Amino acid sequence: MLIAPSVLASDFSQLGNEVRRMDLCGADWIHLDVMDGHFVPNLTFGAPVVKAVRGFTKRPFDVHLMIDEPLRYVPDFLDAGADIITFHIESKSDPEKTLEAIRAGGAKPALSVKPGTPAEAVFPFLDRLSMVLVMTVEPGFGGQSFMADMMDKICVLKARKPDLLIQVDGGINLETIRVAAQAGADVSVAGTSIFKAEDPAQAIKDLKAAAAQ
Numbered sequence: 001m002l003i004a005p006s007v008l009a010s011d012f013s014q015l016g017n018e019v020r021r022m023d024l025c026g027a028d029w030i031h032l033d034v035m036d037g038h039f040v041p042n043l044t045f046g047a048p049v050v051k052a053v054r055g056f057t058k059r060p061f062d063v064h065l066m067i068d069e070p071l072r073y074v075p076d077f078l079d080a081g082a083d084i085i086t087f088h089i090e091s092k093s094d095p096e097k098t099l100e101a102i103r104a105g106g107a108k109p110a111l112s113v114k115p116g117t118p119a120e121a122v123f124p125f126l127d128r129l130s131m132v133l134v135m136t137v138e139p140g141f142g143g144q145s146f147m148a149d150m151m152d153k154i155c156v157l158k159a160r161k162p163d164l165l166i167q168v169d170g171g172i173n174l175e176t177i178r179v180a181a182q183a184g185a186d187v188s189v190a191g192t193s194i195f196k197a198e199d200p201a202q203a204i205k206d207l208k209a210a211a212a213q
């Protein structure tokens with residue numbers, strides 16, 4: 001299981017240092033949650049902030065766009081140094097155009113489904129996607145409880161395309177990561193359980209160990 005700490009739970013006044021700290025703690029990817037106050041009822045940061053912290057690690061930047069118009073901002077996030085750009089099937093942008101723009105810019109495109117959206121919604125795009133993000137909470141806030149009933153979506157997606165990377169995001173801790181791993185998840189995003197841990201490096205090790213059980 002790859003672990004992608006979500007900086008949403010970090011100290012924003014030290015964002016660059018927090019990114020570097022996660023690298024040193026053994027994070028596989030750095031997960032950056034971009035929210036526009038429209039697609040979700042919360043605001044975080046945009047491409048200039050992603051660009052500002054890009055130099056603090058060489059680990060892949062996994063940018064999760066929770067915004068109404070991802071296509072409009074793809075060039076900015078490519079320029080900011082995003083390696084993986086995830087956008088929502090429920091957004092207003094055309095999925096084909098958006099994933100093509102991401103791929104043409106040299107990044108890996110991923111699509112995400114909110115809890116209320118069936119996995120089948122991304123079926124038409126599976127051959128052109130590097131990953132599908134199955135949200136395990138309603139997007140917008142950290143610290144929510146994992147929705148175990150989302151695991152069926154992972155099984156449906158893996159049955160359709162076994163080599164597709166599946167990411168889970170929301171409420172991941174030592175118990176829930178096992179559930180996600182058993183369902184077939186490959187990448188886990190975790191905010192609270194890593195950043196609020198006394199020893200984040202140990203927390204990442206423990207999450208990996210729990211997923212392997």
Ligand code: DX5
Pocket residue numbers: 006007008009031033064137138139140141142143144169170171172189190191192193
């Ligand atoms: C929620 C974000 C998540 C969030 C997860 O909309 O997409 O990445 O940071 O936070 P935890 O791990 O605290 O549930």
Ligand code: ZN
Pocket residue numbers: 006031032033064169189
């Ligand atoms: Zn996220």
